[in-house]
Amino acid sequence: MDQKSIADLQSDDRLKLKSLYDGFRDAFFGFFQSWHVDENDLPDIYQEAFLALRKHAINGKLDTVKCGMKTYLFQIGKYMIIDQYKQRSKFENIEPHLHLAGEETVDIVLDPHDFLNAEKRKLKKFFKELDEKCRELLTLFYYRGLSLEEIAPMTNRSNANVVKVQKHRCLEKLRSRMLN
Amino acid sequence: MDPKVLIEKYIEGTLNKEEKKTFEKLRVEDEVFDRLAWVHDNMAQVTKEENDPVRNMIEEFESEHTPKLQTAFTWKKLLVAASIFIVFGLAVLYNVTRPVSADDLYESYFESYPNVVHVTVRGENEKEVSIAFEAYETDRYEEALTRFGELYKDRGTAFYLFYMGNALLELDRTEEAIELLKEFSTTEDNLADKAGWYLAMAYLKMNDKESAKVELKKVVEEKAFNATKAKELLAELE
Numbered sequence: 001m002d003q004k005s006i007a008d009l010q011s012d013d014r015l016k017l018k019s020l021y022d023g024f025r026d027a028f029f030g031f032f033q034s035w036h037v038d039e040n041d042l043p044d045i046y047q048e049a050f051l052a053l054r055k056h057a058i059n060g061k062l063d064t065v066k067c068g069m070k071t072y073l074f075q076i077g078k079y080m081i082i083d084q085y086k087q088r089s090k091f092e093n094i095e096p097h098l099h100l101a102g103e104e105t106v107d108i109v110l111d112p113h114d115f116l117n118a119e120k121r122k123l124k125k126f127f128k129e130l131d132e133k134c135r136e137l138l139t140l141f142y143y144r145g146l147s148l149e150e151i152a153p154m155t156n157r158s159n160a161n162v163v164k165v166q167k168h169r170c171l172e173k174l175r176s177r178m179l180n
Numbered sequence: 181m182d183p184k185v186l187i188e189k190y191i192e193g194t195l196n197k198e199e200k201k202t203f204e205k206l207r208v209e210d211e212v213f214d215r216l217a218w219v220h221d222n223m224a225q226v227t228k229e230e231n232d233p234v235r236n237m238i239e240e241f242e243s244e245h246t247p248k249l250q251t252a253f254t255w256k257k258l259l260v261a262a263s264i265f266i267v268f269g270l271a272v273l274y275n276v277t278r279p280v281s282a283d284d285l286y287e288s289y290f291e292s293y294p295n296v297v298h299v300t301v302r303g304e305n306e307k308e309v310s311i312a313f314e315a316y317e318t319d320r321y322e323e324a325l326t327r328f329g330e331l332y333k334d335r336g337t338a339f340y341l342f343y344m345g346n347a348l349l350e351l352d353r354t355e356e357a358i359e360l361l362k363e364f365s366t367t368e369d370n371l372a373d374k375a376g377w378y379l380a381m382a383y384l385k386m387n388d389k390e391s392a393k394v395e396l397k398k399v400v401e402e403k404a405f406n407a408t409k410a411k412e413l414l415a416e417l418e
Contacts, residue, residue: 014346039297
């Protein structure tokens, strides 16, 4: 795989990343539209696939891969789409067409903790829509890993128990939106 | 044991053997309980991703690909708003008290929803969808309406109802638009949270300020699409 593209992908340089993101986008959309993937889903899936590709670049997984970056990205996309639609048989027969002639195919298995599937994207969307207090509390607890005791004074709450009750309320809000 | 306490213990990681059994059982039998545990299980990942600057950058890249219509419409809206402002300003200047009519408000706030459904290169089999959205994007709403109607009949995808509603609003067929938007708002479609705003627009167009207010309040409460604008508009209607 082209080493310069891998280096660009590993960077957090806006222009380099944008050039790669835009560079593969049309082909990715065109290809998966011919798979009858719901067009509403494609922008999300492409973003997830691109982010997963970047993670693989950072972890050094791309260094020894023989196929091109585009093929690899498409394989990630394919994996995600199959995961989302859970209709493996419908998609399997497309596999031979998924790489350019003369290239080696790669089998890609993604760790579910490495990307957001449709359900988790929905959760992320609802999280974004929560009021600021809930977002702050949940971020401190889950992302920063702080204890309820530590969170209480930071958020002007009298004690850990108050934080616990409010955290539960915030989770409940997300739960009810997920079930609606 | 109270499921709430059970969940808390699960989050704290302090379930004993017996409680763990009850917990597993509830996850299978009680959908609400299971979903709450699921939310907890995924919060760490979701909040981590939410705070990833590269992810936010990628989301920005993607948003730049959404149809150009949005910018054009912003200018159009700005011009309409500016002209209303001038008219209103002149009225004040000549000491004429002329309240802003529902119609004026409709004109300054309404812009049909851009095509966010059908993007970039399409396969040959998606030709009908392309033609329909092309008609919509180039203001040929009669044609778009017919085509969306056919696509909805064939495929049953809910968002066609939404775009039909928008086309009907553009064609001043407001009552029909209301019917479709109401129907659309009950679907699970990704765009369904946008129905409230357009219903409010439709009521405004019909000069039914009370129904418009009801819809706008819902939009604000649910923080749905255009909640900020809805708040602004509500203030103008009060």
